[in-house]
Amino acid sequence: MMIVFSGVIDGTRTQIYRVNSDGTNLTNLTGQNAGLWHVRPAASPDGSRIAYVGMEGPAGAPNGGRLVQNLYVMSRDGTDKVLLANNSDAIGRHTWSPDGSKIAYEADADIFVVGADGKDNPINLTDDGDATNDFKPTWASSNKIIFESIVFDKDKKVFTESSFKEIDIDTGKARKLFDFDYNISGSHVWSPDLSKVAFLQADDEFGPASLYIMSSDGHNQTRLTTTGELLGLMEMAWSPDSSRIAFQTVAGDGRQIYVINVNDGSYTNLSNSNATFDGNPVWSPDGQKIAFTRIIAEGEAGIYVMKSDGSKQVEIATMKTPIIDTPLDWLPQR
Template structure:
């Protein structure tokens, strides 16, 4: 048997062709993942996508100046991206969904409140998001078509940054209900909120590992924003980054082997980096004159 491997530089797709007895007996295509992110490299906050190695950076949104498009979130099947945008008014952020190539953006919330920070449920049926429609930032959940929004937190504190567990049973989030930003977890219906970090520092930006065993997060407990990881019950927090820069916005690769994040460690504006899940081997993915931030890794998708 002869085995041929062909790798596409644009997509990162590897096609393996096994040839035996002068016939092609099998063809295997490896699924890939991509990273969506936000950049103002063209003078406006727009959403981009790139391969996991930083190649093929492509602009998806293209809106008027002073419009901010941010907080991209992949659907579990990789076919769509939810995001927040002020395209309907600078003080009126709404949740939109578009195809993964940037086409067909649709307003899901269409509300006079400030709606932001969408997060897809693992089954693709729901989107959690943040809204101040009841007077203070709360976490809501709606159907993926925007219907039936429900307030999950219903608290006088500020609740934000929802992140679904991979099994869809729980949502991690940030709240200042105990006086300072902490990471909590609640059931997907909003019940049983539990403080995981319980620390005098500011803890934020939770991101579940794909196996549901860990949560990466950001904390200034050592004096500056760094990326940490803890067990899903809040135990054993470990610091992954350790430098004088600001490191934030962690997002896991779909195999759990790497974490992408934003950092200004090279002395300029925020850029996107990737490191091993233990914090080793940080590598810069973006390098432009503008800001690059808010990375979000897709699950494995078909190219």
């Protein structure tokens, strides 16, 4: 099994790499294109292709000045690169449809869908001007997408509306699933079986957040951690069988990866390391392993793999420049 990730190993710009889960056969899939950073790889369901974002702009760090972001797809070996969408100021989460024929993505506060073959132009599914901010697309089926939609009152500086919606990409018709309070609730992540939603929620606008789960209709909210029990929770990732959640939290002088059982709320520190930062946990398709990013100290970082119980932690790729936000994904065997 392989892992695909973005990082700086060769040269000075972020590229997409592929490596075996035992650390062998590290391959740069995007080369060293002048003026381009390549980030956020996402493997197709069958592992044959990889979607990613190419960022082009002024020299320096990726966030220095205005960048144009383009959505691409390529074969798992780095060949057959196809431009799917271009000239966006910000392309965020992008996700493959269950059958691998389409990609939904967030850009410029709207949800788009585009064919993975690049033959057709992207379609803006939520084009309503600046009325709402729509983000975090999740496929509910091969033709329906769930997303979050919020309205922010700039004068009052509060979110006045926030809800989950579902849209049919064939008809363009959307319906509201349920409301939530974005002023105190966020970081929603749907379980793979779409039966539950994990999220963080505070008791008030300024308080620390606790980890909750709820059913897919917004009911049966269950608090898994008490207020302030675990600080700085983020980067939640469901196990493939929807029974556990891996997440990053503050522990000691750094950040560690924990896993929590959603049935009884018991949790375990999987990292148990002296690292400055452990984050970006991603479960293997069989749920037996977790890949993650580790920063030991300034100038020293790598991609690691461990068993789902935290044992047998192995570095499989060393990065020249530590980047905290280092998205990675498992590449299923073909």
